[in-house]
Amino acid sequence: MAGPTRARSAALVLGLAAAALAGCVAIPTSGPIATGSPAPVDESPPIPLAALPQQDDTPEGIVAGFFSAARAGVFDDFDVAREFLTRNADAAWDPRERLLVAASDPELSMDGDMVVAVVDLAGSVDSEGVFQEAAPGSEVTLSFGMQRNHANQWRIADLQNGIVIRDSAFDASFSPVPVYFATPDWQIAVPEVRWLPDQSALRRAVLALFDGPAPWLADGVANAAPPLGAPVEVADPGADGVVTIDLPAEAFQESWADEQRGHLQAQLEATLFTGRLRGAVSSVGLTVASSNGPVPLPVQPDEVPTLLTDPQPRSGPYAVVDGVIADVSGELAEPVADLPAVTDLAAPNHPAVSADGTLWVLLDGTRRLVLLPAGGAEPETLLEGADLLPPSVDRFGWVWTGEKDSAGLLTAVLPDGTTVPVNAPLLADRQLRSMRVSRDGARIAIASVDADGRSTIHVASIVRAADEAGEPRALGDGALTVGASLTDVTELAWSTEQALAVLGTAAGSEQRAVYLATVGGRTTLQQVVAEGTVGLAAARGNDGIYVVDTDGVLRLLRGSSWVETTSGVVDPVFPG
Structure with a gap:
């Protein structure tokens, strides 16, 4: 299991101030500053140079030059790219609303006084840095109205x-950065990958945290960053690696408790x-603006x-x-101690186990979910259905399954037989x-197929009751499509907190393979x-990918290479 995200001997400078703000509460003036663990930082790629419009260039040449200048605009605030626009177009254009990642150079053609660009789409990034991989064969057609200027x-x-931006240029200029929110019980950090320009990744990661999670994730996580009505100022680290985050004065609220600051x-x-x-x-300082200047906020x-x-x-x-x-x-296969044999079951398959190894279940055929009690007691039926999905056990001890022919519901059941329906409308039909x-x-x-046979992987948040039992209620609104x-898709498993290992096939190939599908990123071939x-069974990143x-x-x-380890195996699985 991975270690904690902080050293207990250190803490970031956080907290809230008040006396200098609204003239009401005393400001704490002491508290430790946390230091991170320095590690080598990748060298930044060379900054591309943008060329100004060429004299007497054609409309297609102007659009092609605009595309090149826009790539460099990630570094120069699009100053040169704007030279390709008329004054009115410059005033209206928002370059950061979306970024289209092209798998090849756009095809340009003329349609009257308009240039048409056909983009072979590899993916897109919205204004918050959320990446969406494109489905095979996706294209976007863009139109550019052209006009001669006074010259x-x-x-x-x-x-x-x-x-x-071409995919190669995108990879050279942007990086996937996990922005961490938390489980509602504040036990585990939950990442949301944002694709951010390398030269401003740190600042934009902090701003993304204050802006909150994307809608698909928001229902399942907690975020302690307060809503702010004014911009957050983030100073880049100097040679000493110290970052200062300055909150606007209105960020202070007396009700913002010490616990929330710590979160x-x-x-x-x-x-x-x-x-x-x-x-x-190396360290971070959080301050709040006041009439007397920034006030440090310890915690x-x-x-x-x-x-x-x-x-x-x-x-x-x-x-x-x-x-x-x-x-x-x-x-050699080593039988798990204290579990009953499953020889009396008609067709034992797809076992599942909790992370602590105290809860074991499996399917008997496709119609019965069976509990395997500790101590060797006889297997017990937990749930019956028409054609059940292989189970998954969450960290609260709920066993998840559902009918393969989905009506928009999943089912979660406890070892004592308590059963709850989990509303999942995105899975209907x-x-x-x-x-x-x-x-x-x-x-x-969840990997599923629609009526036309198209496979989709959805990643959704889980809405739970606000208690220690973590009873699941529904999947969150919306979902992120992964592995487009x-x-x-035959089977999937969580390889890391940010990626799924997937057994399936990709566009242009009929040969089955294992792929790594990043949640909020690209899909890459493993083998x-x-x-x-x-x-398939997967965990621990590249060190734990098995197939049978x-x-x-x-x-x-x-x-x-695939190395044979043992034989006689049915449906391997890691805890979870």
Whole structure:
């Protein structure tokens, strides 16, 4: 399991001030400053140079030059790109509304006095940095109204907001940065990947935290950052690595308790001291503006929760082997102690286990969910259905399943038989293939097929009751589509907190393979699998990807090769 996001010996400078603000409450003036763990920072790529419009250039040449200048505009605030526009178009154009990532150079053609650009779309990024991978064959058509200026030179007079960047240029200028929110019980940090320009990634990551999670995630996480009516000022780190975050005066509220300040500190630590920003920041100071200048805001270390990042199972994978549940992580299958044999079940398959190893279930055929009690007691029926989805166990001890032929509902059940319906309207009229609750318990990934046979992976937030039992109520409004480049999905599993391992096929290939689908990012090929591969288990990133074939042969991905580990295996799975 991953460690906490903070060292208990240090704390970020946070808190709230008041005496200098509204003239009411005393301002604490002491408190420790946390230091991050410095690490090497990747060298930034060279900044592209933008060229001004060429004299007597054609309309197509002006649009092509605009595309090139817009790429450099990420670094120069689009000053040169605006030279390709008329004055009115310049005033109306918002380059940051969306970013289209092109898989190839746009095809340009003339239609009267208009230039038409056809973009082979690889993905798009909205104004908040949320990336959406494009489905295979996606195209966007853009129109540019052209007009001659007073010097008889062509300029763009009408265009849509946003910019177009080639995928190679996008990779050189933008990075995926996890912005961390938290589970509602403040136990685990929950990442939301934002694609941010390299030269302003730190500042924009902080602003993203204060702006809050994207709508698809908002219902399932907590965010301690207060809503602000004025901009947050973020000073880039100097040579000493110190970052100062200055909040507007109206951010202060006496009701903003020490606990909430500590929660915000934990989120900032997770965001700034881990992931792509790690090493750029040595410490952070939070201040509030006042009539006497910025006022430091300390916080007590005991108010800061220890948020875990990327919790991973310490054991597994497990599988059905010769009528028992066994640990198949080694060359020999080791039966799990104190569990009953499943030889009397008609067709035991798809086991699932809680992270702490105290709750075990499996399917018997496709119609019965069975509990395997500790101590060797006989298996017990937990739930019956028509055609049940392989189960997943969340960190609260709820076992998730549902009918494969979905009516927009999932089912969660406790070991004592307590059953609750989970409203999931986005799944209505879809055939469900695979489902896994994330190890933080705040998200769920579901692979399904629509009536036309199109595969989709949805990642949605989980709405739970506000109690320690964590009873699931519904999936959050909306969902993020992940792995859009995949055309068929057999099974998925959470590889890390930010990525799914997926067994399936991609556009342009009929050969099945394991892919890594980043939640809020791209899908990449891990390795092609042998014919007859039917199942997948994944955890611990690239160190824990297993596949199994119809003959029960289990293979582990080591480097770029599959290595056979054991045989006789049915439906391997990691806890969760």
